[in-house]
Amino acid sequence: MEEVPGALGTSASLALRLGQIVFSCASLFFMCLDLDFFSYTAFCYLVTVMGLVVPWSVTLVMVDAYSVFIKFLDHQKRILLVIIVGDWVLSCLSLAAASATASVTDLLLDVGRSYCPAKQCSRYQLSAAMAFLSWFLSFSSCLFNLWLLPSL
Amino acid sequence: MEEVPGALGTSASLALRLGQIVFSCASLFFMCLDLDFFSYTAFCYLVTVMGLVVPWSVTLVMVDAYSVFIKFLDHQKRILLVIIVGDWVLSCLSLAAASATASVTDLLLDVGRSYCPAKQCSRYQLSAAMAFLSWFLSFSSCLFNLWLLPSL
Numbered sequence: 491m492e493e494v495p496g497a498l499g500t501s502a503s504l505a506l507r508l509g510q511i512v513f514s515c516a517s518l519f520f521m522c523l524d525l526d527f528f529s530y531t532a533f534c535y536l537v538t539v540m541g542l543v544v545p546w547s548v549t550l551v552m553v554d555a556y557s558v559f560i561k562f563l564d565h566q567k568r569i570l571l572v573i574i575v576g577d578w579v580l581s582c583l584s585l586a587a588a589s590a591t592a593s594v595t596d597l598l599l600d601v602g603r604s605y606c607p608a609k610q611c612s613r614y615q616l617s618a619a620m621a622f623l624s625w626f627l628s629f630s631s632c633l634f635n636l637w638l639l640p641s642l
Numbered sequence: 643m644e645e646v647p648g649a650l651g652t653s654a655s656l657a658l659r660l661g662q663i664v665f666s667c668a669s670l671f672f673m674c675l676d677l678d679f680f681s682y683t684a685f686c687y688l689v690t691v692m693g694l695v696v697p698w699s700v701t702l703v704m705v706d707a708y709s710v711f712i713k714f715l716d717h718q719k720r721i722l723l724v725i726i727v728g729d730w731v732l733s734c735l736s737l738a739a740a741s742a743t744a745s746v747t748d749l750l751l752d753v754g755r756s757y758c759p760a761k762q763c764s765r766y767q768l769s770a771a772m773a774f775l776s777w778f779l780s781f782s783s784c785l786f787n788l789w790l791l792p793s794l
Contacts, residue, residue, distance in 0.1 A: 531752075532745035585734060586741035593684035593742035594749050600683075601753065640792045 494641075496634030498550075498565060498573060499557035503634065507551040509627045514543040514584075517620035520613045521591075532590040533614070536621060539587040543580050543624060550631075567642045570635055577632035581625055588621035646793075648786030650702075650717060650725060651709035655786065659703040661779045666695040666736075669772035672765045673743075684742040685766070688773060691739040695732050695776060702783075719794045722787055729784035733777055740773035 496502040518540045527533035550573065557563045595614040598606040606614075648654040670692045679685035702725065709715045747766040750758035758766075 531748050535745075582737065585737055589738035590741045590745035593687075594745050596683050597746050597749055636788070637792075640789075 494634055494638040496630065497638040498570060498635055499554060499563050501554075501558050503631065504551065504554040504558055506627050506631050506634075507547050507554055510547040510624050510631070511544060511551060513620045513624035513627065514540045514547065517617045517624060518544070520617035520620065523613060524610070526610065527614075530594055532587070532594040536587040536591045536617065539580070539583045540621065540624070543584060543628065546576060546580055547628075565638065565642055567639070570639060570642065574632055574635045574639065577628050577635065581629040581632055584621055584625035584628060588618050588625055591621065592618040646786055646790040648782065649790040650722060650787055651706060651715050653706075653710050655783065656703065656706040656710055658779050658783050658786075659699050659706055662699040662776050662783070663696060663703060665772045665776035665779065666692045666699065669769045669776060670696070672769035672772065675765060676762070678762065679766075682746055684739070684746040688739040688743045688769065691732070691735045692773065692776070695736060695780065698728060698732055699780075717790065717794055719791070722791060722794065726784055726787045726791065729780055729787065733781040733784055736773055736777035736780060740770050740777055743773065744770040 493500070496506060518537060521527050521533060521537055521540075527537065553563070591614060595606070595611055595618060598614075599611050645652070648658060670689060673679050673685060673689055673692075679689065705715070743766060747758070747763055747770060750766075751763050
């Protein structure tokens with residue numbers, strides 16, 4: 491069986507998963523610093539999606555850490571398929587949430603200061619940027635695992 | 643070489659491409675029925691992206707039609723790679739545009755009737771729905787071609 495860097499159980503995958511955790515936690519942090527986000531559907535959606543990405547990435551970071559530091563795990567086709575589908579669904583949701591947040595923030599900035607003080611809006615923008623980065627990393631994970639799949 | 647249904651040059655791929663053309667044209671049509679969309683960045687973004695998806699799909703529908711009805715084209719790895727990357731980029735852009743449009747329309751409905759009369763807002767929602775369908779089809783095309791790639 492060939493080894494694909496970035497696929498499940500490699501150190502590159504561990505790095506990708508750690509990046510996902512960091513960026514999705516940062517996105518959650520910037521969004522939840524106050525409770526105003528509850529007024530906007532798009533922001534609630536972002537918080538929900540990031541709240542799903544964090545436990546998923548934490549689970550997989552533990553699997554990767556076990557595989558890298560303790561004992562290399564054999565790839566099983568069925569498990570890999572579940573991980574690919576999970577990554578794919580979460581990456582689509584993150585991209586949708588990130589772009590929804592970015593566009594709503596942009597609109598709020600246009601509509602006027604009363605809806606969104608400058609400080610708050612820049613936090614929302616930061617949160618969207620972090621969500622985009624998290625999407626990029628989880629999509630990479632998905633692609634690397636998909637590349638490994640036909641060789642199993 | 644194995645045959646993957648939905649990959650370049652098959653009749654399933656022809657159907658997928660025709661669907662992409664129909665849905666992206668419908669999305670453009672519902673958005674551009676009046677010229678109010680120019681006021682919102684997200685709507686301009688949707689129009690730009692759908693304006694890219696239409697010529698891309700038209701080109702590939704001609705390739706597929708040639709391959710299905712006249713003479714089967716051999717797959718070349720380099721060309722397939724270009725098509726996969728193009729499909730992938732356009733599908734990411736469509737998903738982002740569709741969710742941005744959907745969230746902005748939702749916000750406009752919340753903010754008040756003055757920004758968005760009921761008839762206009764339901765057109766924007768329809769446009770976003772069509773863009774989601776177009777994204778789904780172009781992502782499927784991308785996946786089918788990606789599945790074929792390792793066997794070349």
